[in-house]
Amino acid sequence: MYVAVKGGERAIDNAHAWLGEARRGDRDVPELTVDQIREQMALAVNRVMAEGSLYDPDLAALAIKQARGDLIEAIFLVRAYRTTLPRFGGTAPVETDRMAVIRRISATFKDAPGGQVLGPTFDYTHRMLDFTLAAEGEAPVAPRTDAMAAEVPHITGFLNREGLIEQEAPSDAVPPDLTREPLELPAERALRLQALARGDEGFILGMAYSTQRGYARNHAFVGELRIGTVAVEMEVPELGFVIEIGEVELTECETVNQFRGSKTEPPQFTRGYGLVFGQTERKAISMALVDRALRWEELGEDNSGAPAQDAEFVLYHSDNIQATGFLEHIKLPHYVDFQAELELVRRLRREADGGGEVA
């Protein structure tokens, strides 16, 4: 007598209980607090905020804790929460010219007004495991200096003055929002940038890297990379004027790309742009390179058939929450489809065998 499998509900409840226990780990080791994650895993928190499209370090830290450090899972938690929030309105565009920078470098000029500021970077650290961290020694205190000038001008502004770099036409158009409207192609640049800003860091990095290796090469200089906080301002209709409602940390990257001119455009430097929540410079630089590659059409360049030039390919595959969901769904039962395939393969084999029965 065969009895069909039952008890899915109890299995799920027990699996969740086990997950909770595994999340906690060895109870002799003190439990992580959300504050500790927010303060000491700040770059993970930043990535979760950036790809989760929600600027809230506490919720991002909570998500990382709940996800056992699986950042894509944490991003998913934040996204699912974000989508339930009411929307009060849009802020004024942030002014990155007025950013309070903690890091600001240019690879195109040795020095420029505002100076080069390394900030808290891994760049010149020697990647050797620091065993004093394992010994939980006190953190060193960094030397301090006076605060920098309130306004640090953009490097590309200097090239702009000479007319050597393409001009960006100012626009007051409300940018589209792919979290509220289904993605439809062709996608304008603002929409592409939104998709790239919340796209998977690894995917965008891989796409950017491919352009450096010759798949739609557009040789990029980092004109400027800056990290710091900017004020978020909003016009409140009841008040009739703009007020500051908070501040966010951003990483902004502007690349300056070689361009020998095309049928429609004179030789000049062109731009790629990256803007991401938090200190996330690998992502911001990658975003700028991919942005530039996707602009081939408006600049009259050739389509070399490279993946990074293909907006449909990039935009439809950059979202890690969509990608991981669909990828992992193949774990779900597919008995029915598999059964249909099984019957089909058996029948095809029978017929290939000249009508004989296949064991």
Added chain:
Amino acid sequence: MTDTAYNFAYLDEQTKRMIRRAILKGLAIPGYQVPFASREMPMPYGWGTGGVQVSAATLTPDDRLKVIDQGADDTTNAVSIRKFFERTAGVATTEATAEATVIQTRHRIPEVPLTEGQILVYQVPIPEPLRFLEPRETETRKMHALEEYGLMHVKLYEDIARHGQIATAYAYPVKVEGRYVMDPSPIPKFDNPKMSDCGAIQLFGAGREQRIYALPPWTQVVSLDFEDFPFEASKADAACDLCGAENSYLDEVITDDAGGRIFVCSDTDYCRSRREAGFVGAQGEEQVA
């Protein structure tokens, strides 16, 4: 946050309204894929988020919901989705097909014919029937607009040339009211005929791909074929070992490591009700009423 912090059936009313508009448009143009601004749901894309959003926009407090996956009410993801609506909508649930007003399904259509007043919600992974012939959405939308389905017929023809038959066992493409070629979701082709002239409203939700499409009741749905190679709804050539049904879709279950196997109905409610009515298969045991 407690469950009561969320709106009825989880989604806020604005979002439901947006989804209902897409559903109504889909019903007005049967088989046409309507883009909609799919939301991130608290379950992963690919796990039924499209179906869940359509169900959420469809459910009313008086509804009775049934959720199946692979035809069964007790597969893990069906359990999970049913629980989600029990928590967020507090609606009554059932396993009996005839008692349900809304049925969310993955990969099957119940064996008992659906009736007017019922809504069948399909979870759809890839809504575009032309996707594996042409990966670009920009191209496939044009092909639908121009009713340019030659590529699909060439594919089916090539199957016949190579294999002597159309080698598609599930997600077998259909044509709706002589106009749109539609993906029926990955149901076995055995289920295809049930879609046509069905009394229930059939709604299809693809969350990740942001598409909704629909079949109003009594819509004509034809599986693509050729005159000399007519469509055939196939299943395993066996009867259910538990209830003896000969006309229901069967799952093959491996029972030992020596190649032993039995066949059982994939529609668990159908099988249970037959056994309760006294039907017994080769491996079944008589039920005490």
